[in-house]
Structures are given as C-alpha cells and as structure tokens.
Amino acid sequence: MKRLLQILIWTAVAGLGAVALGTIAFHRGEPINATWFVLAAACSYLVAYRLYSAFIAAKLLALDNTRATPAERLDDGRDFVPTNKWVLFGHHFAAIAGPGPLVGPTLAAQFGYLPGTLWLIAGAAFAGCVQDFVILFCSIRRDGKTLGEMARDEVSKRGGLIAQLAVLTIMIILLAVVALVVVNALKSSPWATFTLAMTIPIALLLGVYLRYFRPGRVLEASLIGVALVLFVVVAGQWVADSPYLAKVFTLGGVTLAFAIIAYGFAASALPVWLLLAPRDYLSAFIKAGAIFSLAAGILLVRPQVLMPPLTRFVDGTGPVFAGKIFPFCFITIACGAISGFHSLISSGTTPKMIQREGHARFIGYGAMLLESFVGVMAMVAACAMTPGVYFAINSPASIVGATPEAAAATISSWGYPLSAGTMTGLAHAVGEQTLLNRAGGAPSLAVGMAQIFSSTIGGDRLLSIWYHFAIMFEALFILTVLDAGTRVGRFMIQELGGRVWKPMGRLNWMPGILLSSALIVGAWGYFLYQGVVDPLGGINSLWPLFGISNQLLAAVALVVATTILMKMGKLKWIWVTLLPMGWLVVITMTASYQKIFSANARIGFLAQANALAAQIAAGKVAAAKIADTHRNIFNLRLDAVVTAVLAAMILVLLVEALAQWYAILSRDKAPVLQETPYVATQWAEGD
Amino acid sequence: MQTLWRQLESALRNFWSGIRQWSGDSAYETYLACAQRQRSKKPLSATEFYVEQLNRKYSRPNRCC
Numbered sequence: 001m002k003r004l005l006q007i008l009i010w011t012a013v014a015g016l017g018a019v020a021l022g023t024i025a026f027h028r029g030e031p032i033n034a035t036w037f038v039l040a041a042a043c044s045y046l047v048a049y050r051l052y053s054a055f056i057a058a059k060l061l062a063l064d065n066t067r068a069t070p071a072e073r074l075d076d077g078r079d080f081v082p083t084n085k086w087v088l089f090g091h092h093f094a095a096i097a098g099p100g101p102l103v104g105p106t107l108a109a110q111f112g113y114l115p116g117t118l119w120l121i122a123g124a125a126f127a128g129c130v131q132d133f134v135i136l137f138c139s140i141r142r143d144g145k146t147l148g149e150m151a152r153d154e155v156s157k158r159g160g161l162i163a164q165l166a167v168l169t170i171m172i173i174l175l176a177v178v179a180l181v182v183v184n185a186l187k188s189s190p191w192a193t194f195t196l197a198m199t200i201p202i203a204l205l206l207g208v209y210l211r212y213f214r215p216g217r218v219l220e221a222s223l224i225g226v227a228l229v230l231f232v233v234v235a236g237q238w239v240a241d242s243p244y245l246a247k248v249f250t251l252g253g254v255t256l257a258f259a260i261i262a263y264g265f266a267a268s269a270l271p272v273w274l275l276l277a278p279r280d281y282l283s284a285f286i287k288a289g290a291i292f293s294l295a296a297g298i299l300l301v302r303p304q305v306l307m308p309p310l311t312r313f314v315d316g317t318g319p320v321f322a323g324k325i326f327p328f329c330f331i332t333i334a335c336g337a338i339s340g341f342h343s344l345i346s347s348g349t350t351p352k353m354i355q356r357e358g359h360a361r362f363i364g365y366g367a368m369l370l371e372s373f374v375g376v377m378a379m380v381a382a383c384a385m386t387p388g389v390y391f392a393i394n395s396p397a398s399i400v401g402a403t404p405e406a407a408a409a410t411i412s413s414w415g416y417p418l419s420a421g422t423m424t425g426l427a428h429a430v431g432e433q434t435l436l437n438r439a440g441g442a443p444s445l446a447v448g449m450a451q452i453f454s455s456t457i458g459g460d461r462l463l464s465i466w467y468h469f470a471i472m473f474e475a476l477f478i479l480t481v482l483d484a485g486t487r488v489g490r491f492m493i494q495e496l497g498g499r500v501w502k503p504m505g506r507l508n509w510m511p512g513i514l515l516s517s518a519l520i521v522g523a524w525g526y527f528l529y530q531g532v533v534d535p536l537g538g539i540n541s542l543w544p545l546f547g548i549s550n551q552l553l554a555a556v557a558l559v560v561a562t563t564i565l566m567k568m569g570k571l572k573w574i575w576v577t578l579l580p581m582g583w584l585v586v587i588t589m590t591a592s593y594q595k596i597f598s599a600n601a602r603i604g605f606l607a608q609a610n611a612l613a614a615q616i617a618a619g620k621v622a623a624a625k626i627a628d629t630h631r632n633i634f635n636l637r638l639d640a641v642v643t644a645v646l647a648a649m650i651l652v653l654l655v656e657a658l659a660q661w662y663a664i665l666s667r668d669k670a671p672v673l674q675e676t677p678y679v680a681t682q683w684a685e686g687d
Numbered sequence: 688m689q690t691l692w693r694q695l696e697s698a699l700r701n702f703w704s705g706i707r708q709w710s711g712d713s714a715y716e717t718y719l720a721c722a723q724r725q726r727s728k729k730p731l732s733a734t735e736f737y738v739e740q741l742n743r744k745y746s747r748p749n750r751c752c
Contacts, residue, residue, distance in 0.1 A: 077721025090709040100752040174752050215733040219712040272745045344748040484750040
C-alpha cells in the first residue's frame with residue numbers, strides 16, 4: 001500500500017513537472033507567470049534526485065555506509081571533522097554558490113527565457129550534479145585528495161600538472177570577470193560605492209573583535225557586522241544626497257578598477273584574520289539571507305515574465321554578448337548548470353567532513369540542484385523586467401548609444417519598445433544617475449530583485465533601498481570570491497615557483513608573499529583593466545573566456561571521474577560521466593574555435609583585431625586614439641592565445657586519458673586504482 | 688502537549704547547534720573535544736586555534752564562482 005502511494009506521489013510530481021516544462025516551452029504571446037518556472041524546476045529536481053541520483057548512488061558508485069570515511073578514520077578536529085549531513089550540506093552549498101549562477105543566467109536572458117532555463121535544469125540534473133557527486137565520491141575514497149592529485153594519480157603525471165595550470169588560469173580569468181561585474185555595478189554610483197567601501201572597515205573591525213576580544217565567536221560578530229552593513233546601505237542614500245560626499249564617491253571605471261586591484265593585493269598579503277575571513281563571514285550570512293528572500297519574494301509576488309521565450313538574438317547578434325545559442329548559451333551559463341570550479345570544493349573540504357559515504361548523494365548531487373534553482377530564480381528576476389529595460393541596462397554604449405534617447409531609439413527599433421523617460425525614471429527611482437550601459441548582469445539583477453522585493457515590502461518608496469541592498473549583496477560576495485581567490489592563487493604561484501626556486505615556496509617568506517601576490521593581482525588586474533577600457537564593454541570578451549575555462553575544468557573533472565570509474569570496472573554505466581564530458585568537450589572546443597577564428601568581428605578575437613588594424617591602416621582612427629587601438633589589438637590577440645592554450649590543455653589531457661582507457665579496455669595492463677583500502681566503520685548505523 | 692513542547696525544544700536546540708556548526712562558531716569546542724578524545728597534552732588556545740584554522744582554510748579553494 002505504502003509502495004503504491006509512493007508511486008502515485010512520484011507520478012504526480014513527474015506529471016506536474018512535465019506540464020510546467022511544456023507550458024514554459026510552448027507558451028507564446030502573452031507573458032507567462034513565474035510560478036511555472038518554479039514548478040518546472042522544483043519538480044524536475046525532485047524527480048532527478050529521487051531517480052537519477054539514486055541510480056548513480058546504487059549502480060555506478062555503490063555507496064557503502066559500512067565503510068569508514070576519512071572524517072572517521074583521520075578525525076583531527078581541524079580538517080577532518082565528522083559533520084552532520086545537513087550542516088555539511090549548508091557548508092558545501094555556501095562554498096559552491098557564488099555570483100556565477102546569478103550573473104550567467106542574467107546575461108543569457110538575451111536569448112529569451114527558454115534556452116537558459118532548459119539548460120539550467122537539464123545541465124544540472126545530467127551534468128553539474130553528476131560531476132559534483134562523483135568527484136566527491138572519488139575524493140572520499142582517497143582521503144580527501146584534490147582534483148589535481150587525483151588527476152596525477154589516476155590519469156597521468158602530466159594530467160596533474162594540467163589540472164593545476166587549468167585551475168590557476170581559470171582563477172585569473174574568473175577574478176578579472178567578477179571584478180569587472182563589480183566595476184560596472186559601482187561606476188558613477190556614489191551610493192553603491194560608499195556602501196561597498198564601508199564594508200572594508202566593518203570587516204576590519206570584526207577581524208580585530210574575533211582575533212583579540214572574542215576569539216572564534218563568529219555568530220555574534222557576524223550579527224554585529226550584518227547590522228552595520230544594513231545601516232551603511234541606508235546611509236549610502238545620505239551620501240548620494242550630499243553634494244560633497246557624492247562627488248568623492250562618484251568614481252569612473254578605471255579608478256574603481258585600480259581600487260579593486262589595490263584591495264585584492266591587500267587582502268592577499270594581509271593576515272587572513274584581519275580582512276578576508278571576517279568579510280567571508282559577513283558575505284555568507286548576507287548571501288543566505290538574500291537568496292532565501294529572493295525565493296520567498298518570487299513565490300509571494302509570482303511576477304509575470306515579460307521576456308519572450310526566444311528573442312531575435314538567437315541568431316548570434318545579441319548586444320550583451322555576440323554568438324549563437326550553440327555554443328554560447330552553454331558557456332555563458334556555467335555555474336547553475338555545470339561548473340568545473342565545484343570539483344575543487346568537492347575534492348577540498350567537503351570529503352574530509354562527510355560522516356557516511358551515503359551522504360555524498362544528498363550533499364554532492366543535492367547542493368548542486370539548489371544552486372541550479374538559484375540560477376532559475378536569477379533568470380526569472382532578469383526576465384520579469386521589460387525586455388527594453390533589460391537590453392538598455394546590459395548593452396554597451398558602442399551598440400545602443402550613451403544617452404537615454406539614443407538607447408531607447410535603438411532598442412525600440414529591435415522590436416522591444418522603450419522610451420527614454422522609462423530609463424530616466426527607473427534610474428531616479430532606484431537612486432542612480434543612470435542605469436544605461438551597465439553590462440555585467442549585477443545591476444539588471446538588482447533592478448529585478450528590487451522590483452520583486454518592493455512588491456512584497458515597502459512598495460516604490462523602498463525601491464532604491466532594495467536596489468542598493470541587492471547591489472551590495474552581489475558586490476560583497478563577489479569581493480569575497482575575489483580576495484579568497486587571490487589568496488589561493490598566491491599559494492598556487494608560490495607552490496609552482498617553489499619548484500623552480502626553493503625560497504619562493506616558503507609560505508611565510510615576506511618577499512615571496514609580496515611577489516606572488518603582485519603576480520596574481522597583476523594577472524587578473526590586467527584582464528580587468530582590459531575589460532574596463534574595452535569599447536565593447538569587456539563582458540563580451542571576458543565572460544565567454546571565463547565560461548570556456550570553467551567548462552574546461554569541468555571537462556577535466558569528468559575525464560578524471562570517467563577514468564576512475566573505468567578502472568573500477570563500471571563500463572556498463574560509464575555513459576553517466578562520459579556523455580556530459582563529451583558534451584563539454586564539444587561546446588568548449590566549438591566556442592574556443594569561434595572565439596579565436598570566427599570571421600565575425602564581434603565574436604572572433606582575431607577578426608576583431610584585424611578589423612581594428614585595417615581601420616588604422618586606412619587612416620580611419622583619430623591620431624589620439626591610435627595608441628588605444630593598438631593596445632586593444634594586442635589585448636584581443638592575447639585573448640586568442642589564452643583561449644588556444646586552454647583548449648590545448650584539455651586536448652592533451654584527453655589524449656593522455658584516451659591512452660589510459662585504451663590500455664584498460666584492451667587489457668594491456670591491469671588497472672591500478674589508487675583507492676584507500678576498506679576499513680569498516682566503528683559507528684552504529686544511526687550515527 | 689508536554690511531548691510536543693519537548694519535541695519543539697529539541698528541534699530548536701538541534702537547529703541552533705547546526706547554525707553554530709555551519710558558521711564555525713563551535714569549531715573550537717569541536718577541536719577541544721577531539722583533543723580530549725585523543726589525549727592531546729597541550730591543545731591550542733582559542734586564539735591560536737582560530738588563527739591557525741583560518742590560515743589553513745584560506746590556503747586552498749574554498750569559495751566558488
């Protein structure tokens with residue numbers, strides 16, 4: 001009877017999901033309600049978790065709850081700490097959920113709501129969650145080894161080095177692109193700039209409190225910090241209203257870029273307890289609060305989605321970024337569908353804290369489903385605003401014009417009606433001088449979130465407060481990614497440098513710290529500066545580069561996972577990781593090829609460089625701009641080289657893996673699995 | 688009624704303990720308990736543990752994009 005009831009319930013969930021998916025896929029004409037998105041996503045995730053993850057856990061991985069995990073065997077109260085599965089789920093989710101699932105879907109909304117939403121749901125269920133789950137399992141069986149170590153042990157020595165270099169490269173591109181999102185959100189906005197600047201002294205205050213007054217009392221310190229941050233969000237309005245202070249905090253893109261570069265250097269070189277850790281605590285609480293509020297807001301308001309399912313920009317001529325749905329939708333939305341970076345978390349802290357192998361399904365597969373849900377909510381928030389407004393905020397001035405009148409005329413001519421007064425009125429309502437040309441996703445998401453929040457609490461009166469709360473929330477946790485990433489990048493450079501010159505590897509040697517910090521900050525700072533001065537808005541070239549590198553890392557993770565599963569003799573089910581791996585290789589290779597060689601100057605780096613060179617040769621560039629144009633040409637060629645190097649890295653790894661697979665399949669050599677031997681758990685079943 | 692109250696109290700206690708573990712608020716207590724189990728002679732002080740733990744945590748990728 002119970003079984004029959006279960007079957008009925010799950011059939012109903014699947015049926016409801018199918019109806020909701022069908023509705024958003026085939027709906028045409030009138031706007032569609034956001035409730036369909038929530039239903040489609042939630043039902044699909046439930047079915048995927050109930051069926052697909054259970055199948056992977058049982059057939060592919062054969063999770064074994066009688067086997068002691070590293071947390072039990074190596075318990076040291078520091079790294080290896082047995083942790084309740086709900087708490088660890090929260091830890092893991094807080095670590096994997098960054099700005100990616102918010103920004104990517106917002107940018108991909110230029111194709112319409114449909115391609116991005118379907119990729120978010122299907123990508124997570126069949127690729128992203130699988131990657132996180134399988135890599136977590138592999139790392140648990142290897143005492144919490146990192147992806148790089150597993151690549152070295154299971155694929156080849158060269159594979160390990162490639163994984164390490166890929167991580168460093170993706171980190172550099174990632175940090176540059178997220179910093180660019182912050183710059184575009186803060187430029188010419190005294191309110192937002194003041195609020196974010198104030199989070200630095202607040203973090204320092206918390207750092208001193210936690211280090212000297214109440215060591216480790218994170219909760220009380222975070223509460224104080226969150227209250228102070230909320231206060232400075234409101235106080236930002238007074239700054240924006242004061243003629244003198246507003247002038248001080250009104251900064252251009254280049255100045256903001258240098259300020260962020262200086263901040264990144266300080267966060268990398270200063271003691272971690274002073275700035276980095278307290279900011280991370282603040283960010284974690286505000287992030288959790290904002291994501292839950294967004295979900296609650298969408299459920300309460302149930303906004304109409306005004307963006308059509310498909311826009312005219314599916315042909316690749318989009319103003320936000322150039323390129324067709326295939327492959328660009330799939331690399332623009334990385335986090336939220338599949339993100340290679342997650343494999344570093346799944347092979348980092350989480351495997352050292354898991355109590356039972358069986359928990360890996362809930363934590364690895366489940367947390368990624370939740371992240372995908374955040375991506376769907378970001379898509380809803382972006383698509384709930386008028387398409388004309390969306391394009392005005394996200395398009396660069398070189399495409400739509402720099403004034404409200406010019407932008408309104410251009411965007412209306414595309415078939416998305418917009419009046420200049422709408423943009424001026426909206427900017428005024430959210431307390432900004434302008435909302436035009438803010439490519440990067442953060443401001444449009446903030447407008448979408450503010451509209452949803454203000455429909456719940458406060459109405460139009462609080463629109464500006466909600467907008468700046470949303471901007472502060474995005475910028476705060478982007479800076480957390482930035483400073484934590486810079487510090488990790490510094491360690492990677494020190495480790496790689498230590499192989500060449502021993503003293504560089506000493507983590508407490510001050511010249512080494514300063515040099516490696518300068519190197520990592522200089523690397524992402526260069527790309528950031530390039531993005532800020534790029535006439536096409538920077539996002540057009542940098543976000544695809546980030547997407548390609550992140551998806552390449554996912555391909556690396558899936559190559560490692562497939563190799564391990566093959567060695568385990570799981571050939572019958574190998575398609576579970578092999579198919580997403582193949583898909584990632586196809587999309588990243590196609591995107592890399594198009595970004596380097598496309599004849600369309602808005603897509604191809606080389607074509608754009610050649611077009612600029614031709615303009616100089618034809619005397620069409622003003623004398624004052626020739627030096628800038630030469631720099632742009634150099635940058636575009638550099639982007640082409642970086643893309644080519646990334647693509648070459650995955651191809652080399654793939655060849656190494658294919659050789660391994662051939663040897664295993666042809667039984668030339670017995671597969672050697674570097675798994676920790678079985679030890680029975682000492683814990684009772686219910687522990 | 689009393690049983691219901693007890694269940695609610697226990698649920699709240701678990702929730703609070705979960706929040707403390709998630710945020711890192713109870714990390715030192717966890718460490719001390721472990722040190723005691725392993726009969727460590729000179730466990731770190733709260734400040735030493737806090738700084739050491741942060742240095743380890745932020746030396747590897749711990750925040751994603």
